[in-house]
Amino acid sequence: VKELIAAIAAGGWVAVIAIVIICLIGVIIASPFGIFFSGNNRDQGAVTASAAVAQVMYDFNSKLEDLQDGDYDDITISGSLADWPEVLAVFAVKVAGNNDVDAMDVATLDQKRIKKLKDVFWDMNELSSEVETIDYPDSDPEDDVDDSWSESILHITITSKIAEEMKTQYHF
Numbered sequence: 001v002k003e004l005i006a007a008i009a010a011g012g013w014v015a016v017i018a019i020v021i022i023c024l025i026g027v028i029i030a031s032p033f034g035i036f037f038s039g040n041n042r043d044q045g046a047v048t049a050s051a052a053v054a055q056v057m058y059d060f061n062s063k064l065e066d067l068q069d070g071d072y073d074d075i076t077i078s079g080s081l082a083d084w085p086e087v088l089a090v091f092a093v094k095v096a097g098n099n100d101v102d103a104m105d106v107a108t109l110d111q112k113r114i115k116k117l118k119d120v121f122w123d124m125n126e127l128s129s130e131v132e133t134i135d136y137p138d139s140d141p142e143d144d145v146d147d148s149w150s151e152s153i154l155h156i157t158i159t160s161k162i163a164e165e166m167k168t169q170y171h172f
Helices: 002-030 032-040 049-068 084-096 111-124 163-169
Strands: 074-079 125-136 149-160
Touching: 049 084, 049 111, 049 125, 049 149, 084 111, 084 163, 111 125, 111 163
Parallel strands: 074 149
Antiparallel strands: 125 149
């Protein structure tokens, strides 16, 4: 301790401060706050947070298009997606804040981490659909012309959860 104090007094304080700052940066990157550094990673297969979000949204849009594939007279979509800042925050805490052996940093967004991001996204967002069929009767049953018809309406509902609900679901 005396040597450390003597080194700091002799001008070694600059080195101590540099070491402390480097350690703090390492701790921050290894924590859930590492998501803020994900765009700086140039490793093979690493993508930015916006590119990872784009991949997840591509999958969401594909599922939405698959639901709409059919012969419907009308399609209604209600509800909204969970906010992306909340999805990313829950993802970061779930992955980097995890005490299990499979905890990992979120500063690198590779395919393994993007898979976990997709899992969190789908845990926070649910798509459901229902087809409503409305039958319209013959306008004049007395005539010989049957002009009855039916209309099919696809109702798609997007149900989202907030971070507070995920805190309970994931036992944070």
